[in-house]
Amino acid sequence: MVSSSVLAVSAASLLFSLPVSAGLYAKNSAVLQVTAKTYDNLISKSNHTSIVEFYAPWCAHCQNLKPAYEKAAKNLAGLAKVAAVDCDDAANQPLCGRMGVKGFPTLKIVRPSSKSGRPVVEDYQGARAAKAIVDAVVEKIPNHVKKVDDKGLDSWLSTGNETAKAILFTEKGTTSALLRALAIEYLGSVSFAQIRNKEKNAVETFGITKFPTLVVLPGGDKEGIVYEGEMKKDAMVAFVGEAAGASPNPDPAPTQPKKAAKAKDAPKSKKEPKKDSKDGECPMGHNTKSRKDSATMKMESSSLKLEDINESAEKVDSPPKAKVEDGPPTLQMLDKAEALQKECLAPKSHICILALLPTKENKDDLLPNEATQALTSLAEVQQKHARRKAIFPFYSVSAENELGQKVRETLKLKSANEIDIIAVNSKRSWYRRFPGPSFTRNDVEAWVDAIRMNDGPRETLPDSLIVDIETPAAEPVKAAEPSEAAEPVKAAEPPEAEPVAEPVKAAEPSEAEPPEPEPVAESCKAAESSEEEEPQCRPPVTPPKEEAPHDEL
Known part of the structure; x- marks a missing residue:
């Protein structure tokens, strides 16, 4: 009795210590909080490239990723969006299902395509370090900056002479993420170009004496205006807008009332989705039942029975069945x-x-x-x-x-x-x-x-x-003929014929597959305490043996 009361008090203290949102990232975090309702507006329809983490607050690997992910968000501020979706929230589970999330954390890079609202989505498979994440996202930022040399300068300036233009004179040959992000802000209203310092005629024409230097041409016969401030995005956006008489593109796009009216209030209860996951993933739905109890301030320990977890898993099998929205077709x-x-x-x-x-x-x-x-x-x-x-x-x-x-x-x-x-x-x-x-x-x-x-x-x-690719394949055959090692190969042939019957028996042990994931749960716990590269946990198998056919599906 004493031990049970102590446990009850401890549980109560844990419940009241949890934040109200019960999410992984605080409201003041550099990581953008995205839900199923806001994903379309903030990510899919955005002009900017985004990286989105699909996570569960209870997942140890998600918690391990948090410091690096927040650092990446700070480094990418103004250049790209770093967002996160709580898949433990029942309202977000259909979105996580559509995005093919099978374990936590899952990171995806979303970049705009030529078709508005239909971005290109790619899985991030790199290291879970801030620098690796930043480098991968920067590489996916669209480039709307034209590289201009002495020969092409007049042609570029004469094209749309009344349209405002911005030129960055630089010593670098590559286009920086800052300039690409700046061009996205004014895509359609201000044309951006980059000219290297080795283009002597262009440099002399504009009287450039230091690099980098940003010059804005308002259009028409108006003289160019040189930017004298720091190379910081916010200051540069304000300068270009004032000098060119243009406004940055709205991002995110305004919400449409009709779509907002259709969205229903998400149920408060947390359900446990059950999905197959690859090796090393935190399973979807693991610990969601305890999250539900903590959110509703209930402390009945009996609510964590195996039957309840199984029923919850069966009810939430629907999100994976949701149709995945096709992206633009590619070759x-x-x-x-x-x-x-x-x-x-x-x-x-x-x-x-x-x-x-x-x-x-x-x-x-x-x-x-x-x-x-x-x-x-x-x-x-x-x-x-x-x-x-x-x-x-x-x-x-x-x-x-x-x-x-x-x-x-x-x-x-x-x-x-x-x-x-x-x-x-x-x-x-x-x-x-x-x-x-x-x-x-x-x-x-x-x-x-x-x-x-x-x-x-x-x-x-x-x-x-027309080249025959089959002819080179004959050479390795000749190399095998003189080999004296062929004799022991013949000796090995008889035992090879016997194992042929073993795959037939493999159909019977299929029922024995469910016990195999049991040690996976232990490896999941072990992985949480060890530093592995891209560590993830596989889901523990809680259903009884008769549910094995369901797991195979």
Whole structure:
């Protein structure tokens, strides 16, 4: 009795010590708190790149990540958004299900695409350190800054002369995250450019004596205004807006009343979602029952029965069933010569559509509008036909692909700084060019349909581009013949025939699989106390054996 009363008092003290929000990050944290209601507005429709952590407050690995994540948020302030979603909150669980969250913490980088409200979402697989997170996010910040040299200066200035422009004169060849973020703030109202100090004519024209120097050209015949302050984003945003007579783009976008009216109040109770997770993840729903009790200030220890946890898990299986919203369609990239050769230029390869990408001065530079439109049209046409499984493969070929460069030269296609689309059939030894000049979806689809219907002119594909990739495979066979070690291999053949029956028995031990995750729960606890690289916990198996088929699903 004494021990039970002591436990009750301890539990009460823990309950009252928990913050009201019961979240991992405080309100004054640099990490942006996002919910299912605000995710669309703050992240999906944002002009800025974001990294989002899907977490549970009880997860030890989430708690270990917190200091590094908050440090990354401070370093990225003004450049990108660092956000977090509490998947332990029942109102957020459908969102976590749609985003494919299977364990905690899960980090995803979300960057805007050409289609508003349909961002590109990528899993962050890097180290859980502030610097690694910052570097990964900075790399994904869109680049709307034009690199201008002496030859192209007049052309750039004359384009949209009435539009305000901003130029950063710098000694660096790469475009900084600060300048890219600044260009995003005024995307559509102020054009941004970067000029290096080695462009002597441009430097002399504007009378630049130190680097970096930011100059704003208000437009028309108005003289340029030089920025004299510190290279800090807030101050630079204010200066550009005042000098150019423009306002920064609103971010986040204003909420739409209709959508807000549809959103229902989230239930206060916390449910335990049950999902399979990969090795080393904190399971979704672990400890959610205790969180529910603490939030409602109830101290009945009997409420943590195994039956209650199982019932809670069954009720919340619905979030994973939610349909994942498709992002913009994309083409598979062939960035190596071997991949292009294997898929499309082998003697028995059938029809392939190849989009030969143009070269870029900097890997962070965006593709030209013409190339972006071509890729989008191709991807949409492929997606349309792929649903019926009635289309040949479409690929984009990197400008660095050596075989792709050879294709350009041999077939005398467009220059390397322009996109070009061709269809090749190595088995039939023909190719066909996309005539252009526009890359609208209708034009691309009409061209693809003509190929499908075997219509239109074709040209002979040179034999020099068709390489037999099967011939090199014969060499290793010869190397195995003289090997005297082949004799013991023969001796090993009889026992190899016996284990063939073992996989048949593997169907029976399938019921024995549920006990295997039990030590995983222990490894989860061990991982929480040890410093592993990207540590995560797998969910402990609480259901009885008869629920094993459910786990396999």
